[in-house]
Amino acid sequence: MTEFPQSTAGADALGELLPPLTQNQAAIEAARCLMCYDAPCTHACPTHIDIPKFIKKIATENLRGSARAILESNLLGATCARVCPVEELCEGACVLGAEHKPIAIGRLQRHAMDFVYGKGIDLFRPGQATGKKVAVIGAGPAGLSCAGELAKRGHSVTLFEKRDLGGGLSTYGIIGLREPVEVAMAEVRMIEKLGVKVETGKEFGAGLSLTDLNADFAAVFFGVGLGATPALGIPGEDHIIDGLEYIEQSKVDAGNLVVGDNVVVVGAGNTAIDCATIAKRLGAGRVTMVYRRTENEMTAYPHEYDFIKREGVNFSFLTQPVGVHSENGTVKSLECVRMSLGASDASGRPAPQPVAGSEFFLAADQIVKAIGQQKPSLAAQLKLKTEKGFIQVSANFETNLPGVYAGGDCIRARGAASTVMAVQDGKLAARAIHERLVARG
Amino acid sequence: MKGWWHVADLSIDFAGIGSPNPFWLASAPPSNSGMQVHRAFEAGWGGAVWKTIGAPVLNVSNRYGAWHYGGQKMLAINNVELISDRPLEVNLREIAEVKRAWPDRAVVVSAMVESKPEIWHDIIRRIQDTGADGIELNYGCPHGMSERGMGSAVGQVPEYCEQITRWVMEVAKIPVIVKLTPNISDIVMPARAAVAAGANAVSLINTLNSIIGVDLDTLEITPNIGGKGGHGGYAGPAVKPIALNMLAALGRDAVVGGSKMPISGMGGISTWRDAAEFLLLGAGSLQVCTAVMHYGFRIVEDLCDGLSNWMDEKGFAKISDVVGGSLNRVSDFNHFDLSFRAVARIDQGKCIRCNLCYVACNDTAHQCIDLIAKDGSLVEPQSYDIQANGKDEAVNSRPSVHVREADCVGCRLCFNVCPVEDCIHMIEEPSGRPPVTWGQLTESQREVTEDWEKMKKYREKMGIEIH
Numbered sequence: 001m002t003e004f005p006q007s008t009a010g011a012d013a014l015g016e017l018l019p020p021l022t023q024n025q026a027a028i029e030a031a032r033c034l035m036c037y038d039a040p041c042t043h044a045c046p047t048h049i050d051i052p053k054f055i056k057k058i059a060t061e062n063l064r065g066s067a068r069a070i071l072e073s074n075l076l077g078a079t080c081a082r083v084c085p086v087e088e089l090c091e092g093a094c095v096l097g098a099e100h101k102p103i104a105i106g107r108l109q110r111h112a113m114d115f116v117y118g119k120g121i122d123l124f125r126p127g128q129a130t131g132k133k134v135a136v137i138g139a140g141p142a143g144l145s146c147a148g149e150l151a152k153r154g155h156s157v158t159l160f161e162k163r164d165l166g167g168g169l170s171t172y173g174i175i176g177l178r179e180p181v182e183v184a185m186a187e188v189r190m191i192e193k194l195g196v197k198v199e200t201g202k203e204f205g206a207g208l209s210l211t212d213l214n215a216d217f218a219a220v221f222f223g224v225g226l227g228a229t230p231a232l233g234i235p236g237e238d239h240i241i242d243g244l245e246y247i248e249q250s251k252v253d254a255g256n257l258v259v260g261d262n263v264v265v266v267g268a269g270n271t272a273i274d275c276a277t278i279a280k281r282l283g284a285g286r287v288t289m290v291y292r293r294t295e296n297e298m299t300a301y302p303h304e305y306d307f308i309k310r311e312g313v314n315f316s317f318l319t320q321p322v323g324v325h326s327e328n329g330t331v332k333s334l335e336c337v338r339m340s341l342g343a344s345d346a347s348g349r350p351a352p353q354p355v356a357g358s359e360f361f362l363a364a365d366q367i368v369k370a371i372g373q374q375k376p377s378l379a380a381q382l383k384l385k386t387e388k389g390f391i392q393v394s395a396n397f398e399t400n401l402p403g404v405y406a407g408g409d410c411i412r413a414r415g416a417a418s419t420v421m422a423v424q425d426g427k428l429a430a431r432a433i434h435e436r437l438v439a440r441g
Numbered sequence: 442m443k444g445w446w447h448v449a450d451l452s453i454d455f456a457g458i459g460s461p462n463p464f465w466l467a468s469a470p471p472s473n474s475g476m477q478v479h480r481a482f483e484a485g486w487g488g489a490v491w492k493t494i495g496a497p498v499l500n501v502s503n504r505y506g507a508w509h510y511g512g513q514k515m516l517a518i519n520n521v522e523l524i525s526d527r528p529l530e531v532n533l534r535e536i537a538e539v540k541r542a543w544p545d546r547a548v549v550v551s552a553m554v555e556s557k558p559e560i561w562h563d564i565i566r567r568i569q570d571t572g573a574d575g576i577e578l579n580y581g582c583p584h585g586m587s588e589r590g591m592g593s594a595v596g597q598v599p600e601y602c603e604q605i606t607r608w609v610m611e612v613a614k615i616p617v618i619v620k621l622t623p624n625i626s627d628i629v630m631p632a633r634a635a636v637a638a639g640a641n642a643v644s645l646i647n648t649l650n651s652i653i654g655v656d657l658d659t660l661e662i663t664p665n666i667g668g669k670g671g672h673g674g675y676a677g678p679a680v681k682p683i684a685l686n687m688l689a690a691l692g693r694d695a696v697v698g699g700s701k702m703p704i705s706g707m708g709g710i711s712t713w714r715d716a717a718e719f720l721l722l723g724a725g726s727l728q729v730c731t732a733v734m735h736y737g738f739r740i741v742e743d744l745c746d747g748l749s750n751w752m753d754e755k756g757f758a759k760i761s762d763v764v765g766g767s768l769n770r771v772s773d774f775n776h777f778d779l780s781f782r783a784v785a786r787i788d789q790g791k792c793i794r795c796n797l798c799y800v801a802c803n804d805t806a807h808q809c810i811d812l813i814a815k816d817g818s819l820v821e822p823q824s825y826d827i828q829a830n831g832k833d834e835a836v837n838s839r840p841s842v843h844v845r846e847a848d849c850v851g852c853r854l855c856f857n858v859c860p861v862e863d864c865i866h867m868i869e870e871p872s873g874r875p876p877v878t879w880g881q882l883t884e885s886q887r888e889v890t891e892d893w894e895k896m897k898k899y900r901e902k903m904g905i906e907i908h
Contacts, residue, residue: 034860038823039796043838
């Protein structure tokens with residue numbers, strides 16, 4: 001693996017937002033947990049971490065045991081402690097939430113994770129070698145989880161990653177304010193210590209084919225995520241910056257990130273909010289988020305929307321970009337049209353319709369788009385069966401090709417994509433792969 | 442307190458010692474000096490029992506340990522502090538000064554000296570010369586002094602207790618209170634000795650022998666005094682139930698209770714609610730230490746205010762109307778009605794579905810709480826799909842907890858573990874059996890109480906089903 005990227009300019013502005021809990025803060029919060037039986041927080045967690053168990057271990061200062069309880073269900077506990085939409089998952093289900101304040105489960109999980117990573121404690125060892133080899137494609141949360149779980153079971157795993165660093169969106173796609181790169185890097189190292197061979201700069205399709213893999217490995221798992229940000233299809237689009245690249249640069253090359261003074265972000269999902277946060281925190285005078293529907297339809301989590309409003313970002317709802325205007329290569333404005341909401345479309349949300357003659361100009365010197373990601377190209381490449389453009393898998397996470405598995409965002413045809421769901425996919429796929437390899441003797 | 446007044450009269454006359462309210466500082470660090478007692482009286486304390494004076498001593502550092510639990514600080518304190526380490530003359534001078542400055546407050550002086558009549562006579566006379574209102578004999582200190590034949594070494598032997606009290610009473614001209622140690626198998630015995638010796642009152646409880654804990658890093662005792670540690674006196678909220686039981690035991694004893702000797706109650710009093718309970722079980726004055734050591738003298742304000750408001754609500758005009766009011770309710774197993782039946786009922790509107798009652802009942806009690814799904818079917822815990830996720834599914838599919846009342850023995854464990862106010866109620870349900878106590882059963886059908894076969898037949902006849 002390559003070295004950590006060294007944070008330079010803007011490191012403080014985008015430094016981790018939430019400070020760690022002190023042991024005393026953590027102990028007091030942990031003591032507040034009722035220790036529900038068959039707890040709803042555990043049910044709501046996609047990886048079903050035994051949350052009362054890890055919290056009570058914090059209360060008794062058994063932090064090593066607490067971390068183990070977390071990692072047994074979720075190998076990426078340090079990332080999930082930071083990026084999980086806890087308001088929609090564990091904390092949202094906390095029985096104290098109705099009339100009191102739910103337990104700060106995410107913060108407590110981070111407390112236990114920081115302890116073991118801070119002390120360099122290895123909680124798991126590779127399982128007894130089975131002699132079976134598995135290839136995992138993509139070192140994002142799904143791939144890391146799958147690779148780690150297989151290594152714990154003694155399989156020999158090679159993890160191929162096209163980028164320079166492992167971690168996937170944890171490394172490149174989530175702003176440092178929520179998850180510093182170091183956290184994802186530590187998790188990659190932990191997976192490596194389990195015996196997983198991580199090969200970065202190896203892209204599937206570029207000199208690495210399924211035929212090659214099938215020759216060397218007994219099973220293959222694809223955790224390849226989604227594609228690039230799709231095109232808006234408007235004149236001047238080449239002046240628009242891809243939001244995912246904007247975030248990536250803020251994390252691994254912040255010193256060279258250029259931030260405008262008047263930034264327009266197209267989109268209203270969680271990635272768009274991250275882009276707006278970067279712009280605002282790195283010095284933009286004005287940041288405007290442009291969305292063709294209203295706040296009722298936006299896909300960002302409510303807590304993210306609350307956050308970005310407090311950051312002082314403006315919103316232009318019912319607004320659709322129609323063209324970028326520039327002079328001498330410099331962006332001057334984004335031309336937009338007003339929209340009105342009509343009948344529901346295929347997504348179940350009201351379809352926005354342009355209002356004739358309502359064109360207007362939004363002054364801007366930088367335009368960033370964050371309007372989702374393209375469907376995985378892998379499906380067409382391998383002629384995999386799909387569902388709504390996503391790779392179709394069985395209950396065992398197996399594609400229509402025997403021995404070829406997939407998980408994470410690339411299979412998320414239903415529900416919102418999230419890191420923790422990807423971790424669960426990787427974990428369950430690893431179980432299925434293990435069953436397959438063991439059954440075959 | 443402009444525009445607000447209390448109706449209840451909080452003043453007391455305790456064995457001839459007057460006090461504007463029943464709250465006295467217990468003999469302990471808070472009453473170590475004239476300056477402190479002065480400040481306490483300014484804050485509103487009705488009286489103070491001066492920290493024990495007597496034999497010469499030296500103290501150590503790290504003398505207070507504490508027991509914290511679940512994020513709650515100082516549920517109990519433990520100490521190896523000895524009696525006053527300030528010179529006797531200084532204490533006596535300050536006692537006189539405080540009493541002169543505060544004629545309406547109760548100034549009681551705790552004393553402990555070597556067990557010789559002439560030494561006791563001397564200290565009693567010197568205390569009386571200060572103008573103090575009363576004397577408390579410290580027969581309770583369980584550490585440091587007991588090893589020297591004083592404190593609990595006296596309190597644990599009723600004969601010593603009686604003998605020394607007699608010496609004191611030979612010269613005492615002001616009321617004498619005998620302070621009892623709880624480090625004894627039957628608290629009634631030393632109290633009877635105090636009655637026999639002619640003491641004017643008793644007070645209880647002193648601290649309990651205790652070791653707070655062991656440091657898991659150093660393997661030393663906590664607190665560590667130069668690498669060593671040992672038993673110290675245990676006090677604070679955690680000891681209150683023990684104190685209440687001992688207080689009630691004296692009130693119910695024919696000799697002690699029958700003598701109408703006043704009892705000064707202490708042991709974990711932290712709030713006015715605790716205070717009211719001590720009064721109801723027979724305490725005529727109340728002493729406080731740990732709560733003051735935790736929060737300072739200011740707590741007396743709510744002790745008085747809360748007690749007053751409660752008395753007004755209940756229609757008690759004066760403290761003596763409250764004292765002993767619940768003693769007639771104290772009984773023992775032999776006299777409990779075996780036909781009394783209560784069952785747990787869960788208020789589904791209030792229940793937050795933490796399932797603590799479920800696991801407590803099923804793992805450790807009588808297995809009569811079920812998890813019921815929305816469609817009415819019985820469900821097992823953790824029976825959800827491994828791919829389930831999100832708060833909506835977790836919350837909406839969560840089963841509710843239901844008591845099978847026919848199988849409920851009314852043990853009250855669920856009631857105790859429920860974290861929600863007023864959610865589980867113990868409902869009295871007529872058992873349909875005539876009232877009978879174990880005492881009556883033993884008298885009328887002794888064979889039932891001695892032979893399991895007879896018991897079985899008795900149960901069948903009475904319709905007592907054990908699940």
